Amino acid sequence: MDRALMALSLDEEEEAPFVMPDLPGFSSAEDNVLSIMGRALNPECQKMSGLILTMSRKWQKEGRVRGVALSKERFQFIFQSEHDLLDVLDKGIQTYNEWALVLERWVENPPEDYLQYVPIWVQIGQIPVNYYTREALTALGDLVGKTKVVAFDPSKPITQDFVRVQVLFDVSKPLKTHRVLDLGGGRTTTIRFHYEKVQKRCFTCQQLNHEQQICPLKFRQRQEEAALRRERRQEVLHQRKPVLDKDDPLFGVLNESQVGIDPLTGRPKIVKEVLDEMRRYLLAEVGEDILVKVDRVQKTVEEAEKDPVAQRTILRLEPVPVLSYDLDKGKGRVFDYGEKEEA
Structure with a gap:
């Protein structure tokens, strides 16, 4: 009996996968x-x-x-x-x-990031007076997710103390409630984010997947949390492997600071497709001196880095957000169950 059971077990482990018939009635x-x-x-x-x-x-x-x-x-x-x-x-x-x-x-062959993003309308408040432009508002929306729509009409009065943008938000990340902006010359300011139609979330870590009372961070002091995040961030920076190795055609052409992941957005500074195109250009025989090619690549990247729109369209191959003149497009309520700040 034992030998029969052992043989049965082994037979089950060695069974070939069942092939689903490719017939209309099965799919x-x-x-x-x-x-x-x-x-x-x-x-x-x-x-x-x-x-x-x-x-x-x-x-x-x-x-x-x-x-x-x-x-x-x-x-x-x-x-x-x-x-x-x-x-x-x-x-x-x-x-x-x-x-x-x-x-x-539904898609027949879903990508790796399928069911990873949700569209959210974000109200951005306390925006500095000099940054009421489509380009600036797009950059501010990118701090939360991928900006898709900017509800902003520069030709009309703005009666609310915020501007609305729609972003694709990565649900594996926490919601941001505010962000400090460096305005240059030692000046900083803080902008606020409020999310429409987002009801419950953990108000300790701002994640969308658990209650506050079971948050693993609830019993930690804020200063300890900040110190731990800084330590981990520094460890990652020190342990990060170079993006460009010595055999890479772009080694010595671009700096490590120009490639890799942007810590502000969590997305590549230059996407792989653009880097691969630069490599092909440097290796191609087009009758140009290699120094001319290097100089052209360096200048193209440097000029794009100075312009947030060029960074988005040229280096990251992202579409320009749609500009909506309907300031209340898809508008919903902002739910805030957190503790209110004292005046």
Whole structure:
């Protein structure tokens, strides 16, 4: 009996993977075309059965959408019409039980960062008077996420003490409540960020995936947190491997400070596609002296670094944000359950 059980166990381990038949009746890809995939950021507070039954009523799509629970964290909603699907996505960030959801349209081969970003409208307040321009507002929005829309009309009066931008926010990161700006000449100022339609979050670490009472940072002093972050940041900087090794055509052409990850945004200073194009240019036989090529690459990068718009479009290959003259586009309430600052 023991030998039979051992043989059975070994046979199971050696079984080949089951190949799903590539037949129409086996695949639901055709139905999935009109579907939205989603992820609950705080599954402990977002029971999946309630989410599936509630969201269709919340969207006012009862009878026209069908929810499917895929796991305790992931779900799918299949729509009957393209109009209803787009209407839900156009609502911006969605919540269930006051905690955020990540929603994206179904794709057959999802990228690595699928269900990682949510569109959020951010109210930026206390902006210095000299920085009410599309370029400056785009740069300020990039401090939170990837700026997609700037709701700003320079030809009309601004009656509110903030400007709204829509960003794609990485849900693995904490929300920023403020940021100190260096204005040059030893002058600094602090801008504030408020997030529309974002209800609950941890008000200790500003993450969207757990309650404040279970936050691992709650019982630490703020000074200890700041010191620990500084120490870790310094360790990372010291241990970071050079981006350009000695065999790289760009070694000695660009400085290490010009490549790698920008600590302010968490994104590459120069994306891989642009770096690869520079390498091909330096190695190509085009009848130019290598010193001329080096000088041209260096000047191009230096000029782009001086202009935030050029950094975005030339070095990072990011699209220019849409300029919306509708100042209340997609506007929603700002939920703040944190402690109020004393006047």
